[in-house]
Amino acid sequence: MVAEMLAGLVSGGVYAALAVCIVLMYQMLGVVNFALGAMGGLGACMSLLCVRWFGLGPVPSTLAAVACGAIIGIVLGLLMARYFLEASVELRTTVTIAITVGIIAVGDRILDGATYSFPNLFAGPSIEIFGTGVPVGSLIEVAAALLLAVGVQVFLRRTHLGAQMRAMSERPITAGLLGIRVRTLTVMVWGFASAVATIAVMVVLPTSTTSFPSLAYLVVFALGAALLGLMRNMVIAAVGGVLIGMLQSIVQPSAIGRYTEAVPFVVIVLVMVWWRRRDVWSEAR
C-alpha cells in the first residue's frame, strides 16, 4: 500500500497545482475554470511542436511551452474581460466549458494517437522511498504546489497588487471606478494560471497517455481538491489534491479499482458531511 500511495504523488502534484489555480481564479475572477486542464495540455503540446518544427532542445522547448501556455491564458483572459467581465459566475463558468470543448478539438489534432517524446526536464531521476522509486519531478511539483498556495495567499494579503486584486474580486465595478486596472489584472490571472497549468501537465506527461481529452480531464479531479478547500483556501486545496492523488493510487490496483475516478466525489461528500455535522445535529436536536 505504501508503494501505491507514493505512486499517487505523480497525479497528486498535478491535482494540487491545478487546484490552487482553480481557487485563485474563483476567488479573484469569479469563474470556475473547467478549461484549466485543457489550457495546460495545449500549452504542453506547444513543446512538442517546438521540437518537431524548430528542433529545439528540452529546455528551450519547455520554456517556449510555458510562454505559449501563458499566451493562451492571456488571450482567453482578454476575451473574458472584454465580453464577460460583468457576467454572472454561472455564465462565465459555462463559457469555460465551451472553451474546453474547443481546445480539445484543437489538441486532438496535435496528438493524433501516435506516441510522442515530450521534452521532460525531470526525466530519469527518482528517489527510493520505502522501496519505491518516486520521480523527482513529482516531489518538486508537490512541494511547488504547496509553496504556490502559500505564496499566492501571502501575495494577496501583503502586497499592494494583491490588495487591488482582492478589491477587484469583491467589487469589480467599484474597483474600476477607483482606478484599479480590472481588465489588466483579469488577464494577468488568466495568464498566470495557464502558465502554471502548463508546467503541471508537462511534469506528468511522460507517464500519461497522450490522449488530449485525458489531459483536459485532469481538471475534474483538481476541482474535487478545490472543493475540499471550499473554493477559498488554496493550501487545503493543494493538500487535498495530493491526498486525492494518493487515495486514487491506492484504490486503482485494488478490487474496487474500477471506481477510482469516484474517489474525489467520495472524499468531497465525506468532508461536506463532516463540515456540516454541527448544523445537521443541531437541527435534529
Added chain:
Amino acid sequence: MSTSPRRSIMRRSLTLAAAAAIALAASACASSSSSSSGGSAGGAASGSAPIKVAQITTISGGYPFGAVVPGTQAYFKMINAQGGVDGHQIQFVYGDDKGTASQAAELARLYVLQDHAVAMVGNTSLADCNTNASFYAAQDIAVIGGGTEPLCFTQPNWYPVNAGPYYGKVVQWQYTTRVLKPTTVCEIEQNDPTSIPYYNQLRTWFEAQNPGVAATFKEITYTNDATQNPTPAVAHAKALGCDLVELSTVAPNMVAFINAAKSVGLDATFITLGSGYDTSVPATLGALGDPGALGPNDKGVFVGAELAAVNSANPQVQLMAKTFKTDGVPANFWSEIGWVSAAMFVSALKEGAAHYNITTASGVLQALRNMSPYNSGFAANPMQFGTGNSHPGNRGSQMLLIQNGTWVVAPDQNDGSYEVVNGLLPTAKS
C-alpha cells in the same frame, strides 16, 4: 401603409424558425461526421455503377482507432486509380460513432438504408458489433474490419482481420510461458466489464491446458488507462515482485507504462497486444525500449502484432508501406487493419465479379461467402469469409521486440515468424 406589430412579430418569428431549421439541417448533415472519399469524383472508367462502401469507426471518445480510416482510403484510392473492381469504382464513406451505441446504430442505418452502402469495410468500433449485429444480418450487409468485442468474432456477417483481444491474448500467454518464462506475471487489463467474463473463461481454459502456468500469474489489475495515470498499477506490480507485465492497451499508453516503470524502479519485461504496435514507439522510448533498460529481468518490450510488422519483407506489406508513405498515412496497427480489410474485400469482389452483382449487398455477401482463401501477406493464416455462423479470423500474431531502435521479429515463435493458436478457442459461455 405600415405593417401591424403582430405581422411584424410573425414575420420575424418565421424568419427565425426558417433560420433554425436551416441550421438544424446543416448540423444534422455534419453530426454524422461522415465524409466521402475513394475516387468517385474521379469518374468511373466505364460508367458502371459504383460499389458503395461504408465504415463505422470509433475515432473519438475512446481508443485511437482513427488511423483505420486513412488506411482503408489509401487502398481504395489505389484500386480506383487502377480502374476499380471489374470497372466499378469504389465509393467510400466513413463515420465516427464516438464509441456510443446510439451513434453506431444511426450511422449504420444512414449508410445502409439511405446511402445504399453494400458492405461495411474496416469497421473498428467499440459499439458497432454489439449494436448492429441483427441489423447487418437482416440487411445482408457483410462487414470486414477490426474486431474489438467478443461479438465481432461470433457473427455470421462479420469477419475480423485481426486476432482480436482473445486470440491475441492466448498467443501472448503461449509465447510468454514457452519462451520468456517469467517467474511472476502481473496483468494490467482494460476495465471493460463486457470482456472480462470471456477473458476469465479463456484464462481458466489456458491454465487447464498448461499445468503449472497458473502459479506464475500473480494478479490482474483493471484500469481505465485512458484517463488514469499508470504509475500506481506499475508500483503495485513492483510491490508484488512481478518480472513480466502483460498489457492490453494502445501504443501511447504502453509508452506511459514503461516510463512509469522506469520511474518507480520496476525491473520487468513488458508485453502487450497488437494494439500497442506503432512504428513510432521505438523512437519514442529510445534506450528505454532496449532489453535490459529496466534491469536484469527486463528481456525487452514485446508486442503481439496481429498483422505483420510494417517493415516486413513481404511484397504486399511493402506495397502498403510505400503507399502509406506517399499518402502520409501513419503506419500502425489501426491503419493496417484498414488496409487489410479493404484488400480482402477487393480480392473477394474481383473473384466473385463474374458470378454475382457486386454492386448490391446480397451480391457482395455471396462473393465473400464463396471466396477462396486469401493470402494477405499480413496474417498468420489465410483469410476466408466463408459461410459459417462465426469467423474467428486471424488466429495468430507476429511477436515483435524492440531492438536498436526498431521493431524486429522476436525469436522462437511456433509458426516461423508468427505465434499461432492451433485450433479454435472455446466459445464464450452466455
